[in-house]
Amino acid sequence: MAAALARLTDRNARDRVTISQMADALGVTKSTVSRAMNGYPDISEATQLRVKRMAEKMGYHPLSHAQAIKTGRTRSLGLVLQFADHDAQRPFLAEFLAGLSSGASTEGWTLTVAATDNHDELIETFRTILRDGKADGFILPRALSDDPRVRLLREADVPFVLFGRQEMADGCAWFDVLGEDAMRDAVLHLAELGHRRIGFINGGRQYAYAGLRARGFADGMAQAGLGIDDQLIATDAMTLEDGARAAAQILDAPDPPTAIVCAVDFTALGSYRAAAERGLKIGRDLSIVGYDGIPEGAYAHPPLTTFAVDNRAAGVALATLLIRRIKGEPLDALRTTVPATFVVRSSTGPAPTHKPKREL
Amino acid sequence: MAAALARLTDRNARDRVTISQMADALGVTKSTVSRAMNGYPDISEATQLRVKRMAEKMGYHPLSHAQAIKTGRTRSLGLVLQFADHDAQRPFLAEFLAGLSSGASTEGWTLTVAATDNHDELIETFRTILRDGKADGFILPRALSDDPRVRLLREADVPFVLFGRQEMADGCAWFDVLGEDAMRDAVLHLAELGHRRIGFINGGRQYAYAGLRARGFADGMAQAGLGIDDQLIATDAMTLEDGARAAAQILDAPDPPTAIVCAVDFTALGSYRAAAERGLKIGRDLSIVGYDGIPEGAYAHPPLTTFAVDNRAAGVALATLLIRRIKGEPLDALRTTVPATFVVRSSTGPAPTHKPKREL
DNA sequence: TCTCTTGCCGAAACCGGTTTCGGTACTCAT
DNA sequence: ATGAGTACCGAAACCGGTTTCGGCAAGAGA
The missing domain is CATH 3.40.50.2300 (Response regulator)
Incomplete structure (x- = not known):
């Protein structure tokens, strides 16, 4: 009983610094702390600095889901995997995920991933994630030339970024390898x-x-x-x-x-x-x-x-692009391509001078 | 301007049903709706049914991050991948993720994944996810015989479930293949x-x-x-x-x-x-x-x-186990094993009667 | 000197839920 | 009829943030 209670209070207290504690420590109100943290222009530079220093010192990290209730944004990127067609994406997946995660986490964002087995579930999965506010935007791997995901997200006015270019890619942010x-x-x-x-x-x-x-x-x-x-x-x-x-x-x-x-x-x-x-x-x-x-x-x-x-690099780039997209940057700036690197090994050689005889 | 405004209001209104709308529609207070949805005992069966029916009808889905601000729980499972040692987990990853996602989503939960490149980042990643409340518990793939993740999470009193059995696995929930x-x-x-x-x-x-x-x-x-x-x-x-x-x-x-x-x-x-x-x-x-x-x-x-x-099945099982663990079920019920299925192909045959001569 | 901005911040409402604390009505034993 | 429970639900506080609104003081212009 006592142990359970101790654990409970421990759990609640869990050394988490709230905005009110910050406000008290600084002798200002919550609103000032909030605005300073978010870089609002109506806060003096001095105050902003003071607040940010204190945040650093006290280890204050605003809870994204507490912010989300008002802002609607949760600082997380959505990724919906499809395994229906074929599993060719398998070898890339690990590195790709590592890249995405890395790109997201350096900005303080996280990755929400879901997987679907068939195409019918696909759209449903997007809707559920959106309904529950589990992601602020999506990374769409393997762009299709006519992509239902793009239609859905564009209609719903949800930010997204494509891995791959579309023909009708106006109004899309993307990253691609040439x-x-x-x-x-x-x-x-x-x-x-x-x-x-x-x-x-x-x-x-x-x-x-x-x-x-x-x-x-x-x-x-x-x-x-x-x-x-x-x-x-x-x-x-x-x-x-x-x-x-x-x-x-x-x-x-x-x-x-x-x-x-x-x-x-x-x-x-x-x-x-x-x-x-x-x-x-x-x-x-x-x-x-x-x-x-x-x-x-x-x-x-x-x-x-x-x-x-380099699928890891692609992941990093896509995560960064999507975050910028969510933050409202114009689309034109959010399109990147990189070349693939040519690796010459031994499967290529000089053309045979004579018609190769078949040794079957 | 008008378009931007329309989109904004549209975005805010976004056909989301709140608990207050539910309360109004039912002629009860928010607290009654909340308690009914969560199955509190001090709500009559009749009322509970009425509320749940209405939720169904109006499409009410409580926002997990709005609940989280009070409950501290977000309804999401954490998965931290490691790529440092070797990439042997690569072929399993896709199916495993599919299983986890499937197991989580059938209960209305989601998956938060992160990846680390080196061991130093590993613990840090867990801490960050916990600090930000991005996961209510963790799935730990590839149990080590002496696992630092287990020590961390146990000390922090955070629910987790192992893929694999530990020797010192008292106080652990796990799933494993025999x-x-x-x-x-x-x-x-x-x-x-x-x-x-x-x-x-x-x-x-x-x-x-x-x-x-x-x-x-x-x-x-x-x-x-x-x-x-x-x-x-x-x-x-x-x-x-x-x-x-x-x-x-x-x-x-x-x-x-x-x-x-x-x-x-x-x-x-x-x-x-x-x-x-x-x-x-x-x-x-x-x-x-x-x-x-x-x-x-x-x-x-x-x-x-x-x-x-069957890594997909393992994922499903682990997600389900973790959710039950987070909900507070006792550990003893949360340990499962399954056999691997023997697939006889052609790499095995009768023992050679004579010492095979080496044809090198 | 007086008004008008402008810069900066506090007060309070608000977001969408949960939870505590009562309060009412109804049952049941006395 | 009365007191004590009990079942059920409303009122209001609360969670940790954001945002609107307004107010004060300092500086600018007349």
């Missing part, structure tokens, strides 16, 4: 190695990046003065199996390529399989360039030449 | 296939499971009437490389085994490499059993015999 430049550079790199016939395996068509990367590939081919053969182009491949299938089809074309550019590392690894089944040695008979920089690529035989994406 | 039974069954399965010399590659010694799985292996060997050769035992292997190293050492022993049990799938895949380097064919010359059920195991050559852990 996948199109990577595809172009992949082609140019291969062309420099003497490859003339180059295939392309694109990713999921529903994603916003698919169009961009296709264009990047085309640009690269044009710049290199090479023609595009539709028989060497595959789309909508996301998984290792997809990649193996697509590569098989491309390699079985009447006039097969000596190199393939893949928009997704998993499909590049799938291509390894198709090549092996046809007796083609990667890096000699067939060159392959991937994109993403998954760890498995480094351990593959031969190690995969690819474009590495 | 890894020791899996190790035992792995041995028995191999013994039944005729194997007499069986190696064991254990996981990270700092983890609580290591001791349990070692004991499980030993129990299995004892039950099968087999002796343990210390030269066939390795510990502290987490990654693929660790596994390759450990397996190499074991296979190079004077009297090498015909089978190896691995406490971690990654090390099992590492053993594949060591075996290949020695010209041993997995499933014929050397049998291997893993544990975890990572997807890569299914795609390996040959597909890996392993014990699959």
Whole structure:
């Protein structure tokens, strides 16, 4: 009984400094403390400094949920994960989360995450989080070319930031990696190695990046003065199996390529399989360039030449952007791109001088 | 101007039903509504029903952060991820999160996640989340045999639940998979296939499971009437490389085994490499059993015999347990174990009748 | 010198809930 | 009929902040 009571009072007292204690200690009112902490212009610089010093000294941290009751904002970022389609996001998730968390926490924000299994729950999940005020805005990973999340949030006038660019991205803040430049550079790199016939395996068509990367590939081919053969182009491949299938089809074309550019590392690894089944040695008979920089690529035989994406950095950037967006910064300032870094390993090599004989 | 104003009022009004509106609609006071919603005993059943019906009808959902200001509880579960040591948790993370989120959301709770890069930040992160009242309790993945998180939270009298059992787990709620039974069954399965010399590659010694799985292996060997050769035992292997190293050492022993049990799938895949380097064919010359059920195991050559852990289910269970813990249920009721499911694939086979000749 | 701003801050209402403290009406035993 | 419980609910304080409103003093302009 006494112990329970002690624990209770302990729990309530829990060394938390309230705004009233601050006010008492400073000999001012709560309102002054509040305004000083929030940088209102009608507080003298001297007072503001005095208050902030005292906050530091006493360890005063305003409770975000106490503020939220009046402001409606809770200082937390929302992230809704989808696992329905495929689990390709799996390898990125950990680093991405680390980045988001890091970006958020340096500003004193936190991350609220939810996961849905199917598309029906998705919108419902957003609504629930909003209704309960559990997030002030959302990070939307994997932008779709026509994204229902964007429609919902825009209509509800809720801040959000996309990972990936949309075509109709007016009124959106976003962060993206320049996948199109990577595809172009992949082609140019291969062309420099003497490859003339180059295939392309694109990713999921529903994603916003698919169009961009296709264009990047085309640009690269044009710049290199090479023609595009539709028989060497595959789309909508996301998984290792997809990649193996697509590569098989491309390699079985009447006039097969000596190199393939893949928009997704998993499909590049799938291509390894198709090549092996046809007796083609990667890096000699067939060159392959991937994109993403998954760890498995480094351990593959031969190690995969690819474009590495720093997902942790992406997380940091997205968190920062979203916070600025929530604070009301204009959209134009909230769009950032970074290049992917080209990692040349052993899956690319000089184009074979003779048609590689198949050692099947 | 008018648009901005409209949006503002719209934002404030945002069709949210407050407790006062409920009270007005019902002709009672706020206190009655509050007590009815929370199931206080001094409210008549009739009134409680009436209130809850009206809540349903009007779509009243109490704001958790408004309640929190008085109750101190926010209805959110905390999860702090660590990426310092190694990224072995990566393949599990997505499913685990999905489970946690699902378990939490069915009870109307949410998930607050943070990530730290190094161990120093870890405790600091917990403190920050607690100070800001961003979580009412924590899920602690990957229980260590001596866990600083447990010490902190126990001292602060904050509810938590472990994924994994501790030795000194009195006063802890936990959920765990019976890894020791899996190790035992792995041995028995191999013994039944005729194997007499069986190696064991254990996981990270700092983890609580290591001791349990070692004991499980030993129990299995004892039950099968087999002796343990210390030269066939390795510990502290987490990654693929660790596994390759450990397996190499074991296979190079004077009297090498015909089978190896691995406490971690990654090390099992590492053993594949060591075996290949020695010209041993997995499933014929050397049998291997893993544990975890990572997807890569299914795609390996040959597909890996392993014990699959349902990380999604674990997440659901842990979320539910933690919520019950926070609500004050006694600890004894909050401990659950489930078996791993044995997935027999092709990495295990009958023991070779003759000493396999090395085809190196 | 007197009014008008302007800068700065206090007083008090407010946000959406919870909880304490009574108070009324009704039952039941005396 | 009376006193004591008991069941149920209203009134009001409270939680930790924010925000509106207004007031005072100092400086500016006339």
